[in-house]
Amino acid sequence: MSKIFPNxxxxxxxxxxxxxxxxxxxxxxxxxxxxxxxLVAALTATIMSWVFPNMLRMFDIxxxxxxxxxxxxxxxxxxxxxxxxxxxxxxxxxxLIFIVPALTMKLFSxxxxxxxxxxxxxxxxxxxxIVTGKLLAALSAVGVVMLVTLLYPISTRTFAEFSWSTxxxxxxGIFLVAAVYTSMxxxxxxxxxxxxxxxxxxxxxxxxxxxxxxxVDVVDSSLARAIFEHISLNQHLSGMVEGTLRTTGLxxxxxxxxxxxxxxxxxxxxARWR
Amino acid sequence: xxxxxxxxxxxxxQLAVDHISFEIKKGEVVGFLGPNGAGKSxxxxxxxxxxxxxxxxxxxxxxDVFENPIEVKxxxxxLPETPPVYSDMYVFDFxxxxxxxxxxxxxxLKAQVDMALEKTQLTGVKNRLIHNLSKGFRQRVGIAxxxxxxxxxxxxxxxxxxxxxxxxxxxxxxxxxxxxxHTIILSxxxxxxxxxxxxxxxxxxKGKIVAQDSLAALTKLRSGREKVxxxxxxxxxxxxxxxxxxxVAQVENSKESYQFEVTIQNQETDVDLLARWxxxxxxxxxxxxxxxxxLEEVFLNLTYGQKTEI
Numbered sequence: 049m050s051k052i053f054p055n056x057x058x059x060x061x062x063x064x065x066x067x068x069x070x071x072x073x074x075x076x077x078x079x080x081x082x083x084x085x086x087l088v089a090a091l092t093a094t095i096m097s098w099v100f101p102n103m104l105r106m107f108d109i110x111x112x113x114x115x116x117x118x119x120x121x122x123x124x125x126x127x128x129x130x131x132x133x134x135x136x137x138x139x140x141x142x143x144l145i146f147i148v149p150a151l152t153m154k155l156f157s158x159x160x161x162x163x164x165x166x167x168x169x170x171x172x173x174x175x176x177x178i179v180t181g182k183l184l185a186a187l188s189a190v191g192v193v194m195l196v197t198l199l200y201p202i203s204t205r206t207f208a209e210f211s212w213s214t215x216x217x218x219x220x221g222i223f224l225v226a227a228v229y230t231s232m233x234x235x236x237x238x239x240x241x242x243x244x245x246x247x248x249x250x251x252x253x254x255x256x257x258x259x260x261x262x263x264v265d266v267v268d269s270s271l272a273r274a275i276f277e278h279i280s281l282n283q284h285l286s287g288m289v290e291g292t293l294r295t296t297g298l299x300x301x302x303x304x305x306x307x308x309x310x311x312x313x314x315x316x317x318x319a320r321w322r
Numbered sequence: 323x324x325x326x327x328x329x330x331x332x333x334x335x336q337l338a339v340d341h342i343s344f345e346i347k348k349g350e351v352v353g354f355l356g357p358n359g360a361g362k363s364x365x366x367x368x369x370x371x372x373x374x375x376x377x378x379x380x381x382x383x384x385x386d387v388f389e390n391p392i393e394v395k396x397x398x399x400x401l402p403e404t405p406p407v408y409s410d411m412y413v414f415d416f417x418x419x420x421x422x423x424x425x426x427x428x429x430x431l432k433a434q435v436d437m438a439l440e441k442t443q444l445t446g447v448k449n450r451l452i453h454n455l456s457k458g459f460r461q462r463v464g465i466a467x468x469x470x471x472x473x474x475x476x477x478x479x480x481x482x483x484x485x486x487x488x489x490x491x492x493x494x495x496x497x498x499x500x501x502x503x504h505t506i507i508l509s510x511x512x513x514x515x516x517x518x519x520x521x522x523x524x525x526x527x528k529g530k531i532v533a534q535d536s537l538a539a540l541t542k543l544r545s546g547r548e549k550v551x552x553x554x555x556x557x558x559x560x561x562x563x564x565x566x567x568x569x570v571a572q573v574e575n576s577k578e579s580y581q582f583e584v585t586i587q588n589q590e591t592d593v594d595l596l597a598r599w600x601x602x603x604x605x606x607x608x609x610x611x612x613x614x615x616x617l618e619e620v621f622l623n624l625t626y627g628q629k630t631e632i
Binding site: 066067069070071073074077078081082162163164165166167168169170171172173174319320321322 | 367370371373391396403411419420
C-alpha cells in the first residue's frame with residue numbers, strides 16, 4: 049500500500065499544493081482576460097436571451113390552454129420544472145457541448161505548441177497537480193457561464209412561483225454534466241498540439257457521451273437496457289431535474305470526471321517518456 | 323552536483339544519447355558543445371526531468387532525477403531552446419507565476435522577481451506584454467524565468483541563438499555575472515560562446531562524448547603545433563623558402579599569392595624566427611598573426627572529422 053501511495057494524504061498534497069494554486073490562478077486570470085472567454089459568455093447569453101422567452105411563451109400558452117380548454121397531453125408538462133426548466137437545461141446542455149471545448153481546447157495544446165509545456169514539466173509540480181490546477185480553472189470558467197444561464201430561470205421568479213431547491217439541484221446536475229465535459233475536453237486538449245483538433249475531438253466525445261444514453265431506446269434485452277440507463281448522462285440528470293439527488297448519479301458523474309482527469313494526467317506524464 | 327552515469331536515450335529507433343557519463347561540480351560553468359542534433363538538448367532535458375532516459379542514471383545534488391523529481395526540480399532553473407513564455411502575459415505577471423510554480427515562498431516572491439528582472443535588465447519592460455517584446459527581450463525573459471527561483475543550477479539550452487551580436491554579448495556578459503552564484507550548464511554549437519563563458523567543455527557528437535576537459539587543455543590538444551597567418555609584399559620565392567625552414571612544419575598558400583598559413587612548432591619562439599627570416603630576406607612583412615579559433619579546429623576535428631571517417 050505504501051508503495052502505491054508513497055505520500056501521506058495524497059489528495060491533500062494535490063489539491064492544496066502551491067503549484068496547483070499557481071496554475072489555477074494563472075489560468076483563471078487567462079480566462080478572465082481572454083476575449084475567447086468573454087465571447088463564449090456573450091454568445092451563451094445571446095442564445096439564451098433568444099430561446100428562453102420563446103420557451104416561456106410556449107409554456108404560457110400551454111398553461112393557458114390547460115386552464116381554459118382542459119388538459120391536453122401529460123399534466124407533467126404544466127409543472128414549470130418540466131415544462132420550462134427541463135427544456136431550458138436541455139438547451140444549456142446543447143450549448144455546453146459546443147462551448148466547453150472552446151474553453152478547454154487551449155489549456156494543454158497551446159502549452160505544447162508554444163513549448164511552455166517544458167516549463168511545467170521542469171517545475172516542481174507533479175502531473176496530477178498540473179491537471180488538477182487546469183481542471184479547477186476550467187470548471188470555474190464553465191461555472192461562470194452556467195451562472196449566466198441561471199439568470200434566466202431566476203428571472204422567471206418575478207412572475208412565477210417555484211421551488212428554489214429543485215431548481216438548484218437541477219443546476220447542480222447540469223453543472224456535473226458540464227464538469228464531465230470539462231474533464232473529457234481537457235483530456236482531448238492534452239492529446240494534441242492543435243487547438244482546433246482538440247476542439248473537434250472534444251465536441252465529438254461530448255456528443256457521443258450524451259447520445260450513448262439513446263441506447264436505452266434501441267436495445268431489447270433488459271440487461272443491456274439497465275447498463276445503458278446507468279451510463280446515460282441524461283438518465284442521471286433527469287433524476288436531478290426532478291429535485292432528487294441520488295448517490296448513484298453523483299458517483300457516476302464524479303467517476304467520469306476522475307477517469308478523464310486521470311487519463312489527462314497519464315498523457316501529461318507520458319510526455320516525459322517519448 | 324550533477325552526476326550522469328551511462329545515460330542512454332532512444333527516440334523510437336533513433337539513438338539520441340549513447341551511454342553518456344560525466345560529472346559537474348558545484349560552481350562550475352560547463353559548456354555542452356556539439357553540432358545540431360548531437361544530443362545536447364536531450365541530455366539537458368533528462369537532467370531537468372522533462373524527459374526520461376531509456377537507461378542510465380542522472381543525479382542532481384545527490385537526488386535521483388526520477389526518484390525525487392520534485393527535489394531535483396527545485397534546484398534547477400532551465401531555459402529550453404525556445405524560451406517558454408506565454409505571449410499573452412505581462413513580463414512581471416509571468417515571472418511572478420513562474421516563481422509561484424517553482425515554490426518560492428510568498429514573502430520572498432516580490433524580492434525574487436525583482437532580482438530576476440534586475441539581473442536580466444528587464445525592469446524597464448516589466449509591465450509590457452511578452453507578445454510585444456523583441457526576440458532578444460523574450461530570450462532575456464526566458465533567462466529571467468530560469469533565475470527567478472534562485473536555483474543552485476542553471477541549465478541554458480542555446481541561450482544566444484537567433485540574437486543580434488549586441489544581444490549576444492549582453493547575454494554572455496550576463497552569464498559571466500552569474501558565475502559563482504550558480505552551477506551553470508550551457509549548450510551551444512557556437513565556439514566563441516564557450517570560449518567567452520565556460521571553464522570546462524564537454525564536446526558531444528552523435529550522442530557520444532568525444533572530449534571533456536578544461537578549455538585550456540582542449541586548445542592544446544593539437545599536439546603543440548600552432549598556425550600563423552603571414553602576409554608579405556614581395557612573394558617571389560617565399561613559399562619555397564618557408565618550406566625549407568627547420569621550424570616550419572607545413573606551409574599553405576592562401577587565395578592571394580602573398581598570403582600564407584604557416585604551421586610552426588612552437589608559437590612563442592618560432593614566430594620571432596619567422597618574422598626575422600621574412601625581414602632578413604626583405605620580402606616586406608605586412609602582417610603576421612596567430613590563426614584564431616584553435617578550439618574551432620579541435621571541435622571540427624572531433625566532430626565533423628569523425629563523420630568523414632565513418
